[in-house]
Amino acid sequence: MPAIKSTPPKPKAFCAKIPDRKNAAAFARALAGWYAQSARKLPWRQIPSLYSTVVSEFMLQQTQISTVLPYFEKWLRRFPDFEALAKAPEAALLKHWEGLGYYSRARNLHALAKEICASGIPENSRQWLRMKGVGPYTAAAISSIAQGEKIALVDGNVVRVLTRLSADKTPYPSASAAIAPLQPFAQSLMDAAQNPGAHNQAMMELGALICTRNRPPECLLCPVRIFCAVAGRADAQDFPFLAAKKTERVEKDRLWIKHGKKLLLRRAHAQAKRLAQLWELPLKEDLPQAICQKEPLMVKKRGISNQQITERIFGARLAPKNFPKGEQWIWADEKKLHALTLSGPHRRWVNLLKDFR
DNA sequence: AACGCGGGGGC
DNA sequence: GCCCCAGCGTT
Numbered sequence: 606m607p608a609i610k611s612t613p614p615k616p617k618a619f620c621a622k623i624p625d626r627k628n629a630a631a632f633a634r635a636l637a638g639w640y641a642q643s644a645r646k647l648p649w650r651q652i653p654s655l656y657s658t659v660v661s662e663f664m665l666q667q668t669q670i671s672t673v674l675p676y677f678e679k680w681l682r683r684f685p686d687f688e689a690l691a692k693a694p695e696a697a698l699l700k701h702w703e704g705l706g707y708y709s710r711a712r713n714l715h716a717l718a719k720e721i722c723a724s725g726i727p728e729n730s731r732q733w734l735r736m737k738g739v740g741p742y743t744a745a746a747i748s749s750i751a752q753g754e755k756i757a758l759v760d761g762n763v764v765r766v767l768t769r770l771s772a773d774k775t776p777y778p779s780a781s782a783a784i785a786p787l788q789p790f791a792q793s794l795m796d797a798a799q800n801p802g803a804h805n806q807a808m809m810e811l812g813a814l815i816c817t818r819n820r821p822p823e824c825l826l827c828p829v830r831i832f833c834a835v836a837g838r839a840d841a842q843d844f845p846f847l848a849a850k851k852t853e854r855v856e857k858d859r860l861w862i863k864h865g866k867k868l869l870l871r872r873a874h875a876q877a878k879r880l881a882q883l884w885e886l887p888l889k890e891d892l893p894q895a896i897c898q899k900e901p902l903m904v905k906k907r908g909i910s911n912q913q914i915t916e917r918i919f920g921a922r923l924a925p926k927n928f929p930k931g932e933q934w935i936w937a938d939e940k941k942l943h944a945l946t947l948s949g950p951h952r953r954w955v956n957l958l959k960d961f962r
Numbered sequence: 963a964a965c966g967c968g969g970g971g972g973c
Numbered sequence: 974g975c976c977c978c979a980g981c982g983t984t
Contacts (some may be wrong), residue, residue: 665979672970672978706968709981740981760979778963781980809979818977819972 618789620771622832629797632832633804639828640807643814648677650806655726655751656686662746663714663738664705670813676705690718713738730756741784749795750802757791758805759784762812767791768845769816772834776848783845818842858889860921861902867936868955869923884935885951886918894927 623629644650647670649661660680664673680701684690690698695715702711717736727733729752733744745758759767764783767773767790777783791808798804815823822841830836835844862869870884871891889897901917935941942955 662979667967667978667980668969669971669978704969706970707980709967713981738981742980746979758979761977762979780977782963784980806979813979 618793620773620790621834623770623794626793626797628832629794632829633794633798635828635832636807636811637799637803640803640810644806644810645814648674648681652681653751655747657681658747658751659717660684660714662743663710666710666743667707668705672705676702687718687721690715691722710738728752729754746805749805753801755795755798755801757788757795758809759787759791760809762809762816763787763791764845765818766808766812766816769822769835769841770829770833773844774846776846778848780845780847783847857916858901859886859916859918860889860892860895860897861886861918862892862895862921862923864923864925864928864936867938868942869929870935870937870942871929871933872935884937886955887929887934889919889921892921892923892927892929895921895923897921 619625619629623632647661649657661673661677664676664680683697683701684693693715695712698711698715699708702708705711713736717738720736721727727736727748730744730748733739733747734741739747742758742760745754745756748754749756749758757763761780764780764787767787768775768783771790773787775783775786777786794808795801795804811827811829812818815827817823820842824830824833824836824841827833827836835841860869869887871887872884889895898920901919903918
């Protein structure tokens, strides 16, 4: 009877310059060496404890380190541990959170302290995830840093590092949309690491100090440049590729109707979501009786909000009996036209066409 | 997938 | 002004 083959290892999400686990281990070693040498001395790293880790991770949600620093110091003096926090009145917490923003974090942290004092400490990321205010990032951060769980976190820094390592040109709809797809890659690197908490922090530290967003990355100083698909490339800063906000394509036909020297305009009503009260060329659908030319005088594209609008402007005629009525309509001569408020594109069109007929 | 949540930093 | 920041909860 043949020996039962062991189940094949789970497919690993690696990349061109980190093709297997052996390379991942070399990557993790290089990163860890750099981190031991170069990590900033942040207060929650100086006083490593579960409590300081939890407090710092709550404060750091969507908040920059420099903003958090003074709050963290004051908080630990006033609320030195979970017991002190659980006993304190909510008003005291909020007062110490004042100015930090996202105040539900303070209330969630309060509830978390009470829960821990009543029922004990969550043991792993899955249990942390059940607590209000703790999502995938915070659960992985706390359990890896304070409890040694081998679970990778993915934040904005890590998205940047991973997409550059793998030259990932996926047009993610947003940075947050990239987190789930990149998690397996992050985890495959974590699996090869020795110290889970240090590895996670090192990935973020690399993004903060070397693999930067607002300036060209310092590839020459990067401890893992030999593992990076874009190291030294001029386009390294272009990663991650975040798709432009999804734009809806819209087509509009407008009419250029002259009566003597006057031009017919309409305006959006006061409650319109866009361009309220601004004068514009009438839409073809507003004036079904108009006699419209076959070919447009002009075709222009422009963007408004999330729409990409292609507008065609047709010369047209309108019998006096069909002239529209109401305050939404106006026949504007050149002088009046100058005084009316038009959107930028409409002003430019009118200027371009003003001598037409 | 898209918002709201808050305040601040970088460009 | 706009995007983003050691994100999460809701819709």
